[in-house]
Amino acid sequence: MRDAAPANASPAASVPTPPPQVRRANVARAGLVVTILLLAVVTVITLDLPSLERVARGLKNNAVPLLRGFVQPRWEIAPLAFSSMAETFFMAVIGTTIGAILAFPLSFLAAGNLLGGTRFAVPGKTVLVAIRTFPEILLAIIFVAATGPGPTAGIMAMGIHSIGFLGKIFADVIEGIDPGPNEAIRAAGGGALLVFVWSVVPQVLPEFASNVLYRFEINLRAATVLGLVGAGGIGLPLIQRLQFRRWEEVSMLLIVIVAFVIVVDALSGRIRRRLV
């Protein structure tokens, strides 16, 4: 009965009409939604989509065995899945470390409040953005072509890509530090090195560590696909089995990837919550 309006009050009169600027904003918003949907319709029509029969055939021949593999995993390839996932994990450890070590000095240049001011900050930030824009997997392809396939190519790609992300976040953290302790040390006669060791590092370290762990979570996911282009890790056995349509084995590899990523995320998240 809660929706029934009392008989003596006219419900329309009790609701005030919105002011004109609100109505205009509503019209603009409705126009935006209609534009977005129209654009979507045009996109669907112009996109080169396969026939329904082809999709149905693909689902029947491939998706069904893939799903069956989740219910009855092929345990005989579990050792391979675990060892290549371990390699993936180790690649992410090294890639993240390289990224963090190289991002550290760059971030102080990009921050602009400690070293040299905006003179370095603008080019520093531009370099970091440029690095971040470059997709990791493209770097991996270039490294595979330049140095040959294997985990080293993937590690290098991850390391370079992580510089962009970590450098940007490190710089933001450095720009947000409290200048008080710096001044206190300088007032006590401490030079730049003492200011750095006793004021800057203690202030930024928890945030840095937390973001390095976060980047590690991202890199672990990224490392699972680097093997698709020959840059090491579990992606290589995965793409081989995909090419030969061995779906039940693909399922086993996927189970290991998902389980590993979820466990590492949970552990890393717990450490991060304690850090900051």
Next chain:
Amino acid sequence: MLPEPAATSQIPERPAGQRKVAAATLATFVALFLVSAWQTGFSVGDLATGTGDFFRFFGRMVPDWSYLPKVWGPILETIQIAYLGTLFGTALALPLLFLASANTTTDRVTLAVSRSVLTVLRSIPDLLYAALLAPILAIGPLPGVVALTLFSMAVLAKLGSETVEAADPGPMEAVRATGAGRNRVIVYAVVPQVAATMTSYILYVFEINVRASVIIGLVGAGGIGQDLLARLNFFAYGDVSTIIVVIFVLVLAIDALSVWARSKLI
């Protein structure tokens, strides 16, 4: 003049526990790094030679601009894939995010199930979805759209449920006090609070999707990546460089557009 104090006694000792934790953390990390280096066959020397090879390789990458007209078609397809993936992902995430928020879903089983599904979906990277879906849904843009839809849905539902859980409970109680059910509370008390943040997240996911859609072609899921791989296999590095430059400009442009739109929102 004050008497000169003994310098050492003035600096308080760090608590022993703190030092032990720091030493143990460092030791664990160094051990982990060494094991990783040993297991992957990585050495610092590789870093130097790899960087050298990389720049030598890059030196050969001179863009061949005559390839440029052939880039626009696949680039358009790339943007279309990212657009549809974001749109469909958003449409699927909107109901899911309320199911995964503790303050809009009181049923603990529903909450646990929806959160677990999202966690599993999020643990798979977008390129992996594309690699799995390309043989299932035929080579072309369709597996790309589906891959990005799944990934966007999982990310948006997670970000969205965090936003919803941080919403002010006051308006919700007020709407509930008028006798409204759960859906009305969501529409009149939660949505107005989270709409701006959610729109900003959608734009952010669109940025991610553009970055993803340029590469999913490498595994046959449509877009410019397919052409990139083909030119690379022909060792046509001039064409490859042209494609990379266009990708670079596209990603920067979409990022700038998205940052601008987000600054208008909040």
